[in-house]
Amino acid sequence: MKRLIPAFLAGALIWAGAARADILPGETKAFQCTACHGPTGMRHAPGQAAIGGRSAEELAAILRDYRHLRRINPAMQVLLLPMSEQDVDDVAEYFSLVGQTAAAR
Numbered sequence: 001m002k003r004l005i006p007a008f009l010a011g012a013l014i015w016a017g018a019a020r021a022d023i024l025p026g027e028t029k030a031f032q033c034t035a036c037h038g039p040t041g042m043r044h045a046p047g048q049a050a051i052g053g054r055s056a057e058e059l060a061a062i063l064r065d066y067r068h069l070r071r072i073n074p075a076m077q078v079l080l081l082p083m084s085e086q087d088v089d090d091v092a093e094y095f096s097l098v099g100q101t102a103a104a105r
């Protein structure tokens with residue numbers, strides 16, 4: 001039994017590391033969005049919907065509209081044009097997850 005505990009801990013650490021690695025890329029890239037949208041995507045100007053907590057698919061589709069110039073807003077274009085498709089999915093997932101967490105509190 002004693003030998004199993006370190007093995008379990010190592011396994012838990014590897015698992016936690018893997019889960020964390022999934023979240024981090026989006027978190028780093030999303031930092032530049034938080035100035036306007038707030039840390040959890042819940043801050044928004046009147047008439048604008050909050051981005052936090054919406055589905056990652058919906059957010060990614062909107063972000064691609066800005067990225068591919070189907071929707072125009074200079075602030076959004078400046079940030080989204082240099083992003084890769086993977087970056088778009090990562091930030092969409094990030095705001096979806098942190099927004100849901102913030103709403104659940």
Ligand code: HEC
Nearest residue numbers: 032033035036037049051059062063072073075076079091
């Ligand atoms: C300089 C301020 C600013 C920054 C930084 C910014 N945004 Fe925005 N964002 C806006 C404004 C203003 C709008 C509304 C634009 C419009 O009407 O199309 C908007 C719209 C959006 C929308 C569409 C919301 C909807 O319901 O239609 C999403 C999604 C979004 N931003 C995500 C992001 C993400 C992700 C980032 C980081 C990559 C980001 N924004 C960075 C100002 C900003």
